[in-house]
Amino acid sequence: MNNGRFGIHGGQYVPETLMPAILELESSYNKACRDDSFTQALDRLLADYAGRPSRLTFAANMTADLGGAQIYLKREDLNHTGSHKINNVLGQVLLARYMGKTRVIAETGAGQHGVATATAAALLGLKCEIYMGVEDMNRQALNVYRMKLLGAEVHPVESGTATLKDAVNETMREWTRQVQDTHYVLGSVMGPHPFPTIVRDFQSVIGKEVKAQLQEKTGRLPDVLLACVGGGSNAIGLFHAFTEDSQVRLIGCEAAGRGIETADSAATMTLGNPGIFHGMKSYFCQDDQGQIAPVYSISAGLDYPGVGPEHAYLKDIGRAEYVPVKDDEAVRAFEYLSRTEGIIPAIESAHAVAYACQLAPRMKPDQIMVINLSGRGDKDVAAMARYKGEKISE
Amino acid sequence: MLPQWHVIRGKRSVNRIERVFTGRRKAFIPFITAGDPSLDVTEKLVLTLAAAGADLIELGIPFSDPVAEGPVIQAADERSLAAGTNLDSVFNLVERIRGDCQTALALMTYANPVFRYGIDRFAKRCGDCGIDAVIIPDVPFEESEEFRPAFSQNKVHLISMIAPTSAGRIRKIAEKASGFIYCVSSLGVTGVRSQLDDQISDLIVQLKKVRDIPCAVGFGISTPRQVSQMAAIADGVIVGSALVKIIAEYGDQCVEPVRQLADDMIQALDA
Ligand SMILES: Cc1ncc(COP(=O)(O)O)c(C=O)c1O
Numbered sequence: 008m009n010n011g012r013f014g015i016h017g018g019q020y021v022p023e024t025l026m027p028a029i030l031e032l033e034s035s036y037n038k039a040c041r042d043d044s045f046t047q048a049l050d051r052l053l054a055d056y057a058g059r060p061s062r063l064t065f066a067a068n069m070t071a072d073l074g075g076a077q078i079y080l081k082r083e084d085l086n087h088t089g090s091h092k093i094n095n096v097l098g099q100v101l102l103a104r105y106m107g108k109t110r111v112i113a114e115t116g117a118g119q120h121g122v123a124t125a126t127a128a129a130l131l132g133l134k135c136e137i138y139m140g141v142e143d144m145n146r147q148a149l150n151v152y153r154m155k156l157l158g159a160e161v162h163p164v165e166s167g168t169a170t171l172k173d174a175v176n177e178t179m180r181e182w183t184r185q186v187q188d189t190h191y192v193l194g195s196v197m198g199p200h201p202f203p204t205i206v207r208d209f210q211s212v213i214g215k216e217v218k219a220q221l222q223e224k225t226g227r228l229p230d231v232l233l234a235c236v237g238g239g240s241n242a243i244g245l246f247h248a249f250t251e252d253s254q255v256r257l258i259g260c261e262a263a264g265r266g267i268e269t270a271d272s273a274a275t276m277t278l279g280n281p282g283i284f285h286g287m288k289s290y291f292c293q294d295d296q297g298q299i300a301p302v303y304s305i306s307a308g309l310d311y312p313g314v315g316p317e318h319a320y321l322k323d324i325g326r327a328e329y330v331p332v333k334d335d336e337a338v339r340a341f342e343y344l345s346r347t348e349g350i351i352p353a354i355e356s357a358h359a360v361a362y363a364c365q366l367a368p369r370m371k372p373d374q375i376m377v378i379n380l381s382g383r384g385d386k387d388v389a390a391m392a393r394y395k396g397e398k399i400s401e
Numbered sequence: 402m403l404p405q406w407h408v409i410r411g412k413r414s415v416n417r418i419e420r421v422f423t424g425r426r427k428a429f430i431p432f433i434t435a436g437d438p439s440l441d442v443t444e445k446l447v448l449t450l451a452a453a454g455a456d457l458i459e460l461g462i463p464f465s466d467p468v469a470e471g472p473v474i475q476a477a478d479e480r481s482l483a484a485g486t487n488l489d490s491v492f493n494l495v496e497r498i499r500g501d502c503q504t505a506l507a508l509m510t511y512a513n514p515v516f517r518y519g520i521d522r523f524a525k526r527c528g529d530c531g532i533d534a535v536i537i538p539d540v541p542f543e544e545s546e547e548f549r550p551a552f553s554q555n556k557v558h559l560i561s562m563i564a565p566t567s568a569g570r571i572r573k574i575a576e577k578a579s580g581f582i583y584c585v586s587s588l589g590v591t592g593v594r595s596q597l598d599d600q601i602s603d604l605i606v607q608l609k610k611v612r613d614i615p616c617a618v619g620f621g622i623s624t625p626r627q628v629s630q631m632a633a634i635a636d637g638v639i640v641g642s643a644l645v646k647i648i649a650e651y652g653d654q655c656v657e658p659v660r661q662l663a664d665d666m667i668q669a670l671d672a
Contacts, residue, residue: 010543019543020512022469023574024564024585026541166475167466179468184589186566283512283539284466296487297517298465 011200014323016316019199021286024183032190033201035106040208045105052097056130057087059094059212063220063377068347069367076231076370078363079224079377080350081217083241090353090382091213091241092123096192098209100127103190110134110185113192114178116143116171116237117308117355118150119382120194125159135159138177140169143307150386168301171237171311175285195238196315199286203315210244217377218248225375231256231366234379235358236276236329237308239315241381250326258366259318260358262304263331273302275314276322276329282313289319305334305394308355308382336361338394341384353382354391417505417533418558418580421456421637422615426670428456428637429628430617431644431663432509434477435460436486438652440494445656446648451504453663456637457617459536462491462510469511469538471592473642476649488518492530499531507534507560512544521551528555534580536560542574553579563608563616564588565600572611581615582608584635586622593642594621602634625669632670640666 011017019029039045053059062082070078083091103111111133115121121137128135137154141163144151154161162181167173175198182191193202196210214232221229232249234242236259249255265271267278272292279290284299292300292312304310321327337354340361345351352360356379363378370376384391392399421428431450435443447458463481467474495506508527515523515537527535535557540548545559552559558580563571565588575582586601587594605616618631619639631638647662648655 019541020539021541022538022564022585023541023562023570024566024588026543027566027570166472172466176466176468180471180590183469186588280517283516285468286539288516291513293513293517295517297514298482299513 011204013317013320016287016289016319017200017203018288019286020283020288021199022183025186028182028186029199029201031106036102036201036205039102039105045101049098049101052101053094053212057093057097058085060216060220061085063217063224065224066348069344072347073364073367075367075372076374076376077372078367079221079375080348081213081245081377081379083213084350084352084356084380084383088119088123088126089385090119090123091210091244092120092194093126094212094244095194095206095209095240096120096123096127099190099192099205100124100131100133103133103192104131106190108133108188108190110136110189111192112136112138112178112181112189113194114171114174115139115194116174116310117306117353118143118147118154118386119308119353121154121159121161122150122157124192125154125157128159129157137161138164138174138181140164140171140174142169143171143174146307146390147386149389171307172299195240196243196317197238197285197287197313203287203317206240207243207247207317210240211247213241213244213379214246214248217245221375221377227375228252228255229377230370230374231258231376233258233260233359233363233376235309235355235381236261236314236318237311237355238313239318241379243315243317245377245379246327257321257327258362259327259329260332260362261329262306262309262358263333264303264305266333267331271303272331273304273310273312274331275312276318277331279314284313287316289316290314305337306354306358308353309358330362332358332361338391340364341387341391350380351384351388352380353384354387356381417503418457421505422581424456427632427635428617429454429663429667429670430457430459430637430639431455432459432461432639432641433644433648434463434474434481435491435494436463436481436484437477437645437648438480439484440486440490442653442655444494444498446659447498448502449656449660450663451502453660454667455504455663457505457507459507459509459639459641460491462488462508462514464511464514467511469590471590471642473593473645473649474591477645488514492526495530495532505533506531507536508532509536512537512539515548520548524551524555524557527552527557532557534558534560536583538562542570542577545577549577563604565604567604568607571604571607575608575612575614578612578614581617581637583639584616584618586618586620586631589620591620591642593623593646597621597627597630605634625665628666629669629672638670
């Protein structure tokens with residue numbers, strides 16, 4: 008693969024100061040993958056610390072209620088720290104230590120990636136600093152405190168829109184300041200090569216498990232896979248093991264915010280254009296001058312104007328579909344899954360649940376749908392109450 | 402001494418960059434963000450800096466997310482965008498400036514505005530309006546082939562950068578370089594620094610061993626003293642944030658104080 012290209016997408020569009028670091032990362036990663044001591048250490052952490060494999064739950068009530076496809080939930084919400092982010096973070100922080108780095112930095116939107124990074128850094132004995140937009144710090148106050156409890160320093164980011172994209176900007180700037188001893192733990196399948204590939208590899212455990220678990224339960228492949236897409240790591244993690252199985256439909260659900268016809272949206276695949284930003288060529292929400300657009304979603308984790316390059320490629324070749332899901336649809340799905348299955352999903356994951364509610368009734372009862380529950384909703388409970396106009400104190 | 406532009410009025414742009422580094426003293430290269438606080442003030446600043454003796458003037462195209470920039474230039478980009486600056490208005494400004502000024506001009510921009518405008522169309526517009534060089538900090542050596550042909554076709558130099566982390570990459574970067582090499586003085590983003598790295602002088606020595614090409618040092622240089630320090634090891638000195646800070650402070654009234662700092666820096670080079 009040429010500089011980590013996915014079709015025309017991907018690449019390594021970073022300042023020269025960082026270029027040697029990402030080349031070093033690539034060669035260290037390739038070495039680590041062939042090093043049994045590394046892969047065994049990671050497998051142990053995933054099993055004994057993160058709690059893998061995560062369950063595949065048959066959603067009997069939802070299946071009966073919607074009256075179409077059989078619905079399974081991939082329970083990344085049950086992982087330690089409450090989301091799929093831990094899969095990638097354990098890999099990258101272990102890799103950082105393998106490279107002799109003593110410090111990790113990371114951006115975070117919803118705070119899930121920041122919490123996961125702080126957790127892994129605490130476990131593996133690295134110094135940890137997290138960059139988070141002040142908008143998101145307000146939306147996800149509990150996660151900010153969680154990161155501090157775990158020993159991380161949290162830097163508020165006030166520039167730009169003070170959300171995820173700005174947190175990425177600031178983490179990149181910090182990386183150029185202190186690149187020698189520091190690894191940037193990127194939180195999704197985005198950024199310059201090799202990040203999209205490394206993060207996909209670490210997340211692909213999700214789809215591998217689904218394939219085996221479904222084989223065991225039903226003896227067959229799924230018909231439809233659904234996942235929410237911010238940068239796209241939980242979605243690629245689910246899709247990757249199935250990309251060669253062309254009969255399996257892959258559907259990514261992106262955040263439409265208040266609607267794709269409004270200015271308040273983060274639906275990159277629906278609204279974006281090809282561009283070069285945050286180290287990669289991909290689709291981005293931007294104006295005709297190439298200025299990155301301010302985006303909006305109720306979900307801090309999907310509130311990002313770009314998407315990982317492999318998704319851009321899967322869209323270009325027609326292998327995956329991407330659909331926009333609005334705030335209010337996601338909130339309804341958040342409540343729906345809580346009541347029907349007794350599972351409170353992350354508001355990000357609720358975007359996938361929302362689309363499942365539309366699609367499942369149109370499928371046949373012998374068809375199988377798997378929804379990636381990328382995270383649990385504890386972090387969102389207070390914000391959902393506020394959204395509903397209820398006053399609660401956390 | 403006659404200002405350089407009298408001497409070379411009307412010559413091809415390729416020569417304008419060559420002249421930058423063949424003067425009697427080391428080159429003074431100021432950076433300002435185009436459109437901060439307005440394109441009219443930018444025009445006055447360029448003419449004033451040229452008359453003061455600037456050898457090459459870098460105009461920053463404002464970008465929503467300038468990841469190589471520190472807070473000072475980030476704020477300048479925000480002011481400029483808020484004032485409505487866009488690519489065509491910057492090109493029009495350059496056309497106006499070229500009416501009475503032949504000082505070498507470079508554009509500093511990010512990959513996305515160029516890509517979105519169309520790389521070929523952007524490069525052609527640069528060549529047509531008299532831009533001599535383009536600096537795109539998020540296009541490293543590894544991605545430069547996507548951009549280089551369009552610029553060289555239009556006789557615009559795509560400037561290569563080296564940084565304190567570049568050891569081991571200098572030869573291949575230098576071999577492809579055109580015009581001059583931009584040496585990043587220290588780790589991190591642009592901004593005023595009180596201390597500069599001395600690593601950079603080793604880097605320049607290495608660079609000169611592989612290729613005799615002019616090199617200008619930038620990032621963090623903010624006082625006349627630092628200017629003369631850097632001039633001792635490089636062929637040119639780039640000053641950005643220190644000037645942009647003055648523009649932020651004085652707004653429409655910034656031309657005179659900017660000229661004063663530029664004069665002091667040029668004097669430090671003459672000394
Ligand atoms: C629970 C959860 N799901 C999904 C995402 C979106 O990220 P990605 O698209 O990389 O999976 C986030 C990001 O914060 C998240 O916390």
